[in-house]
Amino acid sequence: MTITLSDQDKNTLRIAAYGAVALMAAAGAAGRPGKIAANGSIALGSATGPIGHVLADHPQGKDLTGKSVAEIADRVLPALTAAMNLLQQQDPAEADNFRGTVLAAVETAQLHQGQPSPAAAEMARKITEAIDAARMAVVDGQDRPELQKAIEEIVESGFVAVSLRVRDERGEWAGSAGVAELGGTAKPPVNGHARIGSNSKTFTATLVLQLVAEGTIELDTPAAAYLPEFGLDRRITVRMLLQHTSGLFNYTGEVYDDGSIVYGIPVPFGATGKEWVDNRFHTYRPEELVRLALSKPARFEPGTGWSYSNTNYVLARLLIEKVTGRPLAEEMQRRILGPLGLSGTVVPDASPEMPEPHAHVYYRYEEDGRQRTIDITRLNPSWGSIGSDMISTSQDLATFISALLGGKLLPAPLLAEMCTARATGIPNMDYGLGVFVQKTDCGGTVITHNGGLVGSASLMFSTPDGGKTMTAVLNWVDDADMSLTTAFRDAQQRLVNEVFCGEQADPAQPAG
Template identity: 40%
Template sequence: MFVRTALVAATAVALSAALLAPAAAAPAAGHRATREAVRTAVAAGVPGVTATVRDPHGTWSTTAGVGDTRTGAPRSASDHYRVGSITKTFVATVLLQLEAEGRLSLDDTVDRWLPGVVRGHGNDGRRVTVRQLLDHTSGIYNYTSDDGFARTYFLKDGFLRHRYDTLTPAELVALAMRHAPDFAPGTDWSYSNTNYVLAGMVIKAVTGHSYAEEITRRVIEPLRLTGTVVPGTRTTLPSPSSRAYSKLADTATGPTYDVTALNPSLASSAGEIISTSADLTRFYQALLRGRLLPAHQLKEMKTTVPVPGDPHSAYGLGLIDRTLSCGVHVWGHDGGIHGSSSTAATTADGRHALAVNFNGDWTGDPGTVLDAEFCGD
């Protein structure tokens, strides 16, 4: 998740013609458990849910609840939404493509590409590798856990004053550098959004282009992800979209606020992307089918480390391997940002994929919809 911690909501270039062609709808009788999980989430307090599945039967979508609590307008299967940390898979894909092209090594130190950036309070970019950024074994402090940052951008008074601030990647990293590392590089695992802000900066150092330009050129355009954008400082969502809601508090009680409009530079390359459920399923299917990475780089991406405290998840390079309740393994990522909670995943063969979004961030677990789709009926 882009928000303060990861995996909380879950515990918490060639394309085939078939991928690009419109797919027939799945049989109406299917996905009973998925429909039920979506309805249950709304009954438990999520304003609205949208989900899309791609499988050998075609493409199927379902929605429940509202996209606008003021007007009662329903959610749409075509909604654009902020995907949060699902952005990390896009970033890791670009870096692995650059490795395949011989333009960098994942074992390069961060200091090689960003000299002097990771320094102070025990931080040393000469001891941290690009690989350790991507699999969260760097030990670098997560800037979104900083108390001052949280008060300013996650809690009501701060957010309502600062929602349109522009923050640079350098500023976000500098905030993390005020804190000592969580552990020595390579000795443990801890989710840190700072890792992926640095990863985006490495992409620019290697290519001379922003991470947004490289994702657009290398992933979005080849896959024809027409609903996916890297918004930069754009504060609004493309149409169609629903409103996004948050309590802007550490509790799930109290008033609800519309947080749809915000400057996503606060998430940078750790969680900035906007997409749709249809695009996310297409992306993860293409990725796991080897259409974005050579076999060696895809194997690297799927080489995982354990996630402490979560025996059902392991983390690769911008990719989560999750074991569901029925024993099925799926590969994908979760994403959380103000007013938006999402998950997207596919089976290892890319044949069966799901992406789901809740337009509220204080209740519910999109992982229940994931489990229902792959383990239910």
């Protein structure tokens, strides 16, 4: 898709982008406003494609110099809204590029202020809101009745809430169905926060591969060379961790081919459901989870099979922290979340809080012969330990997977390695490095890594080039028997078929 921008449109983009930097400089004037503005402007130079050309031409917004924060805000915030609207109507990918570039510049400006002032933090929030409110205004104006019908029928099959976002050749659409809370009438937020489960693994694998690109880590070096303290089998390489071919016991438990179960930590499913409820605010440290796994027999010899194990990604987290000397959350923000402007994405570690807005999540269990249903929106996610503990939104997931597969986060050779999959034994689903490569019912290929974390699941699908994406959040009342497993699989398959196999109607007209 191409975009056509008038001279006035180009001026709007420049005022919006460089004005956002000027706002951060003015709001952080207690620091070094000149340095803040210079660093933010340099960050705007990361823009590529048509947006990069526009921002590189006459970049300085000289008419904003010397004005008060309020005066700059009165001009810049509406310009951000207008810029996002005009780009979204012509090419959602360029709208994403502009959004990510501006928010990366804002992040850079904050990083160079020392301790950011409250005024600067508040201005960063207003800038983000101006951008995202504009996106949602365009999204809500697009009519896709077949998608709305699909999510309403999924709710009717037993789910509490569904929100869906699609970006394709027709533009962007987002909608929701169901209720945000049991007993309520409010619909779930279209872009609400959710625990994204094992989608976290794709973020983690991307970060590891960025370190590989820099030469800090080698994929085929034994993981024990970086983490000697655990006494890992030296045949286990970094690649095997990302690919789930290490054979390491899954600390959340293993189900073997003969039906036997070996338990790890208490989980919400099976015989440990009630124990998990009672301990859902317990904090697990990553080293504790690894040592538990290593106390159990390996599932197979390293490199001789495939078996999904959360242990692999706890080790990947520890590996990142060891070689960078920084906490995983900080490194994730610096390398992925900040540059892409993923303001709705959080690495919570052990915090039980869920940012607003969000739909609620529930769990049903038996106690003293009676069924109880409790709200488990708040829980300690440390048992996922970056294998499944992150929080995000459908919008951020779409931006992330599109940027990843579009080549914005990894060099082409490593992206190709990431998406080169080996057989898993699951029909039509092979596994690369932190992603599943799935065949659709209509013979196509999608890159995906969905995630569930007790009563909630986040879907993240994309064509291999990042050009068409589908992200969704489904909430339900979960239980130890996983009663909605079949309904969830059916819902997921329906959405994939609807988006990636359905006949395309005439392109929707931009919202007037």
